[in-house]
Amino acid sequence: MQQGGSIMKKISKTTCEQGLKSMIFIAISCFVLFLLSVFEVLEVQRATWYLILLLAVLTAVQWAAAVLVLNFRSDEIGENTDMRKKDWLFTFIPAAAGLALLIVLYASLRGVPFFTIEGKNVLLSLLVLLGGTGLCYLFDYAYITATKKHVVQTTTVKIVKKEKAENPKKQASKEDKREAGKLDPETAVFPDLVSIDKRFLLEPYAPAPSAEVKLHELCSGFNAYLESKGMFYTMETLRAFVGGLACSRFMILEGLSGTGKTSLPKYFAEYCGANVCFTSVQASWKDRSDVFGYYNDFVGKFKETPFLRALYEANYQTDEIHLMVLDEMNLSRIEYYFADFLSVLELDESQWKIELMPVSTGGALPKKLVDGCSVAIPQNVWFVGTANKDDSTFTVTDKVYDRAIVIDFSQRKEANVLKRRVPQIHLGADKLQALFAEAFADPAYNLKRAEYEKFSVLTDFVLDAFDINFGNRILNQIVRFVPVYVACGGTSAKALDLMFSRKVLRKxxxxxxxxxxxxxxxxxxxxxxxxxxxxxxxxxxxxxxxxRKLI
Incomplete structure (x- = not known):
């Protein structure tokens, strides 16, 4: 069930609301004009009423044309449009054509009673209509301003091309500037991390506002953005990716080389305004020092990696989504170099930290390190690994599979060329977590008892026939994955299908x-x-x- 298709886009809805408001105000003005005519204050001729009716119809046609054009030329969410000035001119073709037709008819058919109008009578009537409509807008503006329940809007829809959101600048305090002046990366044990401290003291982080978007709008908008970039994925894959972010901090994108595994997190970060750090795993990796870096006794400094710098920076940019992508992560044994992450992410969030070195040998320590020399893993960080299926890689073990959400890239969507530009949005980590929380709390998205009992028939059979059982970890992942997948526009049955095939049958x-x-x-x-x-x-x-493997 695709939820996004049945909901009017925001920009179209705004245009409809403004147009409907205009029609109501015009109707009120017409009623006032009618009363003036009844009480003989202003005698409105019948032909004048006909003209007013035709102009009202022409206004309604123009309004409908604007709604259709904006709906077609806006993004999937309906917040932005790629309309240029000359494009706006084309939207007035229906009104211009209708007005030209009226002028021709009234000029050529003056002898017909329907088209016989008196200029003075028409002018006075139109002035009353315009004045009445203007007064309605003034009262409407006064009401909105007085109650402060709504944002004041004009009668036209203002369209602004939205590029990637820029963080509002925040001024550093004098105390922060003094503290930054004391920091010397050259003498620090962690020179790069201290440099990051200094940068954020001088330029404090200020989160950018997040787009008002629902999960199904996020998926459909992301799909359109991918297609505009020439990348094609099934909606099933995109929903699974977003659902995976909701139920695990660790995701594995698995499939043959060239199926778009690395591109998916890259374009997701690009579309949502998130940060992404790509690290190419090497076959020689054996422990966490290959991921974070190591302490060099000779120079007395810690050799930081880009991975560590990005993870440390995420502790400052608390509302930015950070994707830490480990490309071709099964070139080496994952449980060797990634063991600390697998263990730590099982603990309470307050204990998400990994020790870099036992004790500092001196120098200024980075401000965001905890318990001496441990780096914290903030709640705005997700780890995404890509894994190839070929003879050059190691098999991913059950220990790793159980802790990760796995997305199989065996299927590709057929190409569907999207010519129009799809703008990016900005989605903060807090907003994303709030969307997940909404899905968890909505009974319409959660598993029903009948669905759970139906699914239990399969799990019970697998336990009896293959002696395969799964613990609370996988069950919790399923419970969190299903509502988010459904909120993204999918069905609970398909969500269970993906989890059963990738988490249970994989054993x-x-x-x-x-x-x-x-x-x-x-x-x-x-x-x-x-x-x-x-x-x-x-x-x-x-x-x-x-x-087939058992034949």
Missing amino acids: LEGKFDDGIKANLVKLEKLVLDEYGKTEFSSTLETIARLK
């Missing part, structure tokens, strides 16, 4: 015990009976692939 990889194929056939029949071919397509594809 059968590499197993060749007797009876597995027969039980896979039974599981396939059970899935078809409970869900059908469409809703659990990923599960059926996984079962078919496992069966």
Whole structure:
């Protein structure tokens, strides 16, 4: 169920509201003109009323044309449009054509009673209409200003081309400037991190306002942005990516080389105004020093990596989404160099910190390091790894799979060239978390008891037939993944399908015990009976692939 398609875009809704308000004010003015005519204050001729009616119809046609054009030329969310000045001129073609037709008719058919008007009578009537409409707008403005319940708007929709949001500048205090002057990166153990401290003391971080957007609008807008860049993903993949951010801090994008794994977080950060740090994993990586850097005893300094600098900077930019991308992360064994992350992210958020070195040997310590020389992992950080499926890489173990959300890139969407420009938005980390919280709290998005019991039929069978069970970690991931996936425009059945195929059936990889194929056939029949071919397509594809390996 695609939710975004049934909701009017913001810009179209605003245009409709303003146009409807104008029509109501004109109707009120017409009623006043009618009263003036009834009480013989101003005698309005019948032909004048006909002309007013035709002008009202012409106004309604122009209003409808503006709504259609703005709906077509705005982005998926409806906050911005790429209309230029000459484009606006074309929107007035219906009104110009209608007005020209009226002039021709009234000029050529003066003898017909319908088109016989008196100039003075028409002018006075139109002045009354304009005056009445203007007074209505003045009263409306006064009401809005007095109550302060709404933002004052004019009768026209102002369109501003929105580029990537810039953070409002915040002035450093005198105390911060003095403290920054005392910092000397040259003598510090962590020179790059101290330089970051100095920069943020002199230029304090001020978060930019986030776009007012819903999850389904975020996914549809991101999809349009990708297509405008020549990148094509299924909506299923995009919803799974956003849902994965909601239920785990660690995500693995898995598939063959060239399927767009690295591009997805890159363009997501670009579209949302987030920060992204790409780190290419090397086959020689063995421990956390390959990720963070190491202390050089000879020079007495810590050799920081771009990964550490980006993670440290995220502690300052608290409302910016930070994606830490580990490209080709299974070139080395993930549980070797990423072990500290896997362990720490299981703890309470207040304990998300990793020690860089035991004790500082002197010099100014970076302000944002905790407990001596440990770097904190803030709540605005997500780790995204890409993993290739070929002979040159290591197999991702169950320990890693259980802690991560896995997205399979075996499917690609057909190309759909989008010619128009799709603007970027700015989405802060707090806003994203608030959207997730809304989805968790909405009963319409959460699993119903009947859906859970239906899903339990599959999990019980897998436990009995394959001795595969999953603990609270995976169950919690499912409970958080489903409502966000549904809020993104998907269905709960498809969300369960993705989690079942990627978190449960994946445990059968590499197993060749007797009876597995027969039980896979039974599981396939059970899935078809409970869900059908469409809703659990990923599960059926996984079962078919496992069966082929057992031939």
